[in-house]
Amino acid sequence: MENVVSIPSVQEDRPSLNIHGVKHTYMKPRITAFIPAHNEEKSIRDCLAGLGDQTLPKDVELDVIVIADNCTDRTEEVALAAGEEFNLNLKVLTTVNNKQRKVGALNAAWKSIYGDPLDLYDKKPSVYEEFYKTSVKAVLGMDADSRLAPDALTQLWEGLMSARNIGGVMAKYTMRMPKKKSLISKDDVHYEEMIASGQYGGPITRWWTHQQKQDMASWLLDLQYRGGSTYVLGGQATLFRPEALQDIIEENKLDGPWQDESDVEDMLLTWQIQKRWKTLISPKARCFVDSMRSYHTFRQQRNKWQGGTVELLTNSDIGVKSKHRSKIWRSQIKTFIDLMIRLLFLSLLTVSIATDQFFWSWIWLTPIILASVLNTILALKTPMHRPIDVILAGLLISPEMYMWVNFVTFSHVWLGKLSAHKKDGWAIQYSAERGATRSKLAEGLVGIAAAAGVLVYLAFHYRDFLTSTPVQEAVYPYLDTGWVILTALTIYTSLLMAYQIWTLRGRHTA
Structure with a gap:
């Protein structure tokens, strides 16, 4: 034996x-x-x-x-x-x-x-x-x-065994940064093989990886500030107590702990564990994971994650709820408000300039400064950050681009709730990673640029009409109401950013 x-x-x-x-x-x-x-x-x-x-x-x-x-x-x-x-x-x-x-x-x-x-x-x-x-x-x-850092397993074990009521402890995830593609000579006979391995990438791939790392770092820091309790024990590296998994089987009459009722099977499992057990994130254990190297694979992965989360929040047939449910709803609402602020600002700015009713106020710099400070701190707290990452974060170039990508996913998933056909998130992600599907990013950017060009042309062509007194008087009440609403939303998000900056003063690490 x-x-x-x-x-x-x-x-x-x-x-x-x-x-x-x-x-x-x-x-x-x-x-x-x-x-x-x-x-x-x-x-x-x-x-x-x-x-x-x-x-x-x-x-x-x-x-x-x-x-x-x-x-x-x-x-x-x-x-x-x-x-x-x-x-x-x-x-x-x-x-x-x-x-x-x-x-x-x-x-x-x-x-x-x-x-x-x-x-x-x-x-x-x-x-x-x-x-x-x-x-x-x-x-x-x-x-x-995934790959555990040395001593991570012992650190996960210590967390799991620190109290009898802990059902699972998750490692802190960090995306691997691809090595510089320029380090490989194109004359190297193994060039194609090394590129295909995924260990190397160009500037865009490395930039894209950092955005995912910073996003993960922000989430991990927030969880640790709130006590370390997590609403999802990620499948990349989590240590479970077998009794907690067995409880799920017995309570739900299953043949195994994991279920395929959701595209986010790890979140569904976590919510079920939380009925009787605590679910925590380890403050020390580290796990290195691969990032999504392209816009397309990232979108399909996030579509699956966001779609599964929305399904858990809205589908009463699944029959499981989390004590973190309100936190997840607040996150969804915050994303919606952030999207509305940008769409409303772009609309009001376009109409105001076209009708010659735009007035600048220095107070508008307040949310921009807060966002710059917040993203700079997050970039500095992101493991293995580069100087260029901090600079682009402080200038809000990277965070804004990354946020718009997430807005597309957010809108796609919630609009998809109106569809009668449920999509298989796993199958779509696998197809994207195999290269069986392609992104429509180029077409989308061309469409946006064309629409913007048409608007600019129309604004100049009909400038005399748009700036006439009757048009200005007709448009002004709508502009005034819109700016008031935008101001209220901006004040709300500014307070949230100030609070987040305050929470980041701690010694928690991502």
Whole structure:
């Protein structure tokens, strides 16, 4: 029996443990890692290398289960070789015709330890299986393209074991910054292979990665300021207490903890855990994850995340709510207000200039200064930031561009709620990452530029009419009301920015 040791002594008055010939034995406590991997031959070795780097808690062992999910590449072969290379106690499960993708893969790993409630034959676990199941004190859920920083597993373990009522602890995520593409000579015979690996990128890719890092940093800092409780235990790297996962199965009559009722299966799982357990973010454990390298793949990923979040907030049939529900609604409302402020400002500015009724006020610099200060602080607190990132953040160039991309996603998802057809967020994201679909960014920018050109032409062509007294008098009441509404919204968001700046004075790190 592997990793089973004898107990040195047993008190005479204690009943003798004798189950099917196994006497006076126990199995060391262990962490079991579940790593679903769909065609991840390029990234799985790095993920496992990170686990090989870990210093485990005292007397705790680590087992790794890689789930090769409907793979058509060498994921299984590479994983087994990496397990030997990094001296990991690793096995590979292979799924066949798994229709639930990541959810099905994770549940397959769970059932390999805890059994399948849907098994018609009601198989009895062996003595070894019973001991093993009892020995698993924590389940680590990881993505195959993530890598834990050294000591992260111990830090997650310490967080999980710090109190009996903690059901899950998530690592702090940081997007890997691609190396400079210019570092590779185009004469290098491995140039194409190195570029395809995703480890290198040009200026736009590196800039885009930092925006995602800063967005994640802002979210992590906010969670830590509010006590560390999180409404989503991210699938990239979270340590779960098995009893918390088992509670979900029993309460909801499931065959595994993870469900595919939502495109954000990790958020749904977290909300269910929160019914009885705490869900926290680790203040120390770090996990490095891949960013979305292009606008198109980013949009599809965020469409899935935003769509799943909106579905959880609005679909009463899912039957689960979070104590953070009001916080998530406030975030959605804030995004809507930010969008309305910009659309209203652009509309009022256009009409005011066209009708020669625009008047400048220096007080308008207040929200701009606050936004500049806020984004500069966030850029400085973002791990591995570059000077150019801080400069572009302070000038509000990067934050504004990134925000408009998120506005497109926000609008797309909420308008999609009016559609009768539910889209498969996972399938759309996979297609984008494979390059099976393409972005319409170029067409959109051309359309916006054309519309702006037409408006400028019309404003100059009909300037005498637009600046005439009758037109000005007719338009003025609407302009006046619009500026009042815009002022009120701007004051509200300025107060929120000032509050956020105040919260960032702490020593929390992203």
